[in-house]
Structure formats: structure tokens, C-alpha cells
Amino acid sequence: MQKVLVAGGAGFIGSHLSERLLHDGYSVICVDNLLTGSRSNIEPFLQNSSFTFLNHNILDPLGDLGKIDAIFHLASPASPNHHSKVSYHALPLETMLVNTQGTFNLLQLAQKNNAKFLFASTSEAYGDPLVHPQVESYRGNVSTTGPRSVYDEAKRFGETITSYYIRDKDVDARIVRIFNTYGPRLLKEDMRMIGIFITKALINEPITIFGDGRQTRSLCYVSDLVEGLMRLMFYPKTKGEIVNLGSTDEHTVLEYAQIVKELTHSQSEIVHSEALPEDDPVKRRPDITKAKNLLDWEPTVPLEKGLEKLIEYYKEN
């Protein structure tokens, strides 16, 4: 049985990935310090003998885990919301270190084990893009000092270390630039756009939109993303590749608010307030031609279907 380490496995995406790996017959070691993730995300797998949970910070040395075949590095705060306790704004040092020192530690482990490695980078590596949609060869428009830089630049440096290990140490690694993803287990406290909209809609409170709401987002349902992560890790000819994974189904923030209102039959008012937060990207949509060609991948879950599942989850929790 192949053994896979998932760093950040108790988080939103990591727990879905762990579930998929277990389903596909892998043995999973979930390494997570529960900084932004939670035990409840992995509760269903704790009884599974193929699943091991280590409550551990990847900045600290990992003991002997036996032979590891693949490492997914998903550990990092990910929420951009200024008001959230789990955002990278609230956890700047943790964010910078986990994507730099943490990436370095896991790459060393990959090298030692001759294991495959995947680094979870982000669409934010493109910053406030001047090229639309964003293709992997675009180098981005990123501030090294702005409020988002603790995340954006740490991810970019994580990409740099990963590329170094591919080039100079022959590690079988790849980089994914993940675009906005949603689905069950996306924490309400996380306060990403869609989570806030649903939470407000369910209690009929006003849904607040920054600026005029014409800024666009494209959201990828988590099972689609996980399919892409699996293919990028395990398909042949993926070593050294950098691949965007995300949805190309672009909507304005205002449209998302309206769709959520309809699906929840909410009485919430949509209100416009405040200017856009500094460095908030106005437009973001991936070019996924590379994922289509290399991985035969594209999202399949329609927005309304995915949103219904997330709304259901929020109602139950």
C-alpha cells in the first residue's frame, strides 16, 4: 500500500484530499497542527486503520515515519479576509514560515524518501494580475510589501524552493496554483466571500459587497480540485510542472450574492459598502489549457449544485 503524507490534512482541502486518498486505497499520514484546520474535519477517518493523524507543526522535525511515497504540502493559512482570526493577515509569521521553512523541511523529507512532492501555491502568486485570464507563464503583478505579501510572496518563495529541489536535487516535485475553491468544511470563521454570503443569507442579515460588486471571481468545487491534485501528483510526465487548477466560470461578486440569496430563499438585503480592500484583485480567472492538455482535467460540478452542498453543510453545522 502506498503511503502518502498530507501536510495540512485537517484543513478544508486537505481533509477532502485525505478522504479521496483513503477511498483510492492509499495509506494517509495527516500532519497538521490545527492552526486553521480542525479535528472535526478528519473525525470520520480517525477510526480508519489506513489513516494516521499527527498533531504536529511542520516547522519542527518529523520523527521516523517509515517509507513515504508521496507528500502533498497544503499546510498554510489561506483566508484573505481581514476580519477573520484564521486569515493570513492574522497569522503573518505562521504563513511566511510554513510556506518557506515548512516547504524546505518537506522537500528534504521528499528527497530522503525519493517521494513525489506537490506544493500548493495559489492564484495569489499572480498578485493583482495585468494579464487576464492568468496563464502559468505570466509572472504576476505582486507587491513585495503590501498587506497580502505575507501570503503571496511566501507562496512565491515556496515555488522557488520547490523549483530548486526539482532542478538541483532531482526531486519528483510539481506546483499547483490553486484558484478560489469552495465546498463543505470551508470554515464559517474563515470568512471567505462565499462563506460570508451564505452565513448572512441563512440568517437574513444584509449581505455586504465591497465596492460596486463588479469585481469577478470563479469558484471551483472541492471535489473537482481534488481530482486535479490527484492527477497532477500521480499522472506521468508531471514532474517539474506548474499547473493552474480552478474554475473558469466567472461571475461578479454581485452575481454570487444574488445566486446565494435565491438558493437560500433569503430575505437578506444586498448592501454596498467600503472601497475595495487594498490589493484586492479586481479580476481573477485561470487559464486552464495546461491542465486540460496535461491532465485531461476540467471542473465538472456546476456552481449551483456545489453551492447547494455548501449551503446544506452550513445548515447542518
Ligand SMILES: NC(=O)c1ccc[n+]([C@@H]2O[C@H](COP(=O)([O-])OP(=O)(O)OC[C@H]3O[C@@H](n4cnc5c(N)ncnc54)[C@H](O)[C@@H]3O)[C@@H](O)[C@H]2O)c1
Ligand atoms: N481554499 C482555497 O480557495 C485556496 C486557494 C489557493 C490556495 N490554497 C492553498 O491550499 C492549501 C489548503 O488551503 P485550505 O483552504 O484547505 O486552508 P485550511 O486553512 O483549511 O487548511 C490549511 C491546513 O494547514 C494547517 N497548518 C497550517 N500551518 C501549519 C503548520 N505549520 N504545520 C502543520 N499544519 C499547518 C492548518 O491547521 C490547516 O488544517 C493552502 O496551502 C492554501 O494556501 C487554497
